[in-house]
Amino acid sequence: MSFADSLLVSAFSMALVFLVLIALYFLIVIFSKILGSINAGSDQGTAQGAADRSAHPVCLNESTAGQDMSAGTLQLKNVDEKTAAMIMAIVSHESNIPLSELRFKSIRLIEENI
Numbered sequence: 226m227s228f229a230d231s232l233l234v235s236a237f238s239m240a241l242v243f244l245v246l247i248a249l250y251f252l253i254v255i256f257s258k259i260l261g262s263i264n265a266g267s268d269q270g271t272a273q274g275a276a277d278r279s280a281h282p283v284c285l286n287e288s289t290a291g292q293d294m295s296a297g298t299l300q301l302k303n304v305d306e307k308t309a310a311m312i313m314a315i316v317s318h319e320s321n322i323p324l325s326e327l328r329f330k331s332i333r334l335i336e337e338n339i
Contacts, residue, residue, distance in 0.1 A: 302333035 226234075301309050309332045317324040 299329050300331035300333075302331060304332050304334050 299309070304312075309329075312332055313324060313327070313329055317327055320327075
């Protein structure tokens, strides 16, 4: 095989690899649009429900804990209610999960020994 033939074979091989990569790219784009349109139809109904659920106020008072918001008791260990409420709000915000769908069993202060 001459040098010119080896250049031709390598150019053909590289072109073939790039064509396969381009075909895979377009398949991924097509499948993502198909799956996105399927998921968009099911997310429209749940987005309104999630917005309604996240609008409820959060309270740690046991007198109102029996309403639709409570899923049990929350044990606070060396943490006041204001700090616990702030931690719960931060976890809800960072995880993008409505607070009504989260369950906190206990919140405790971890002290560091320096």
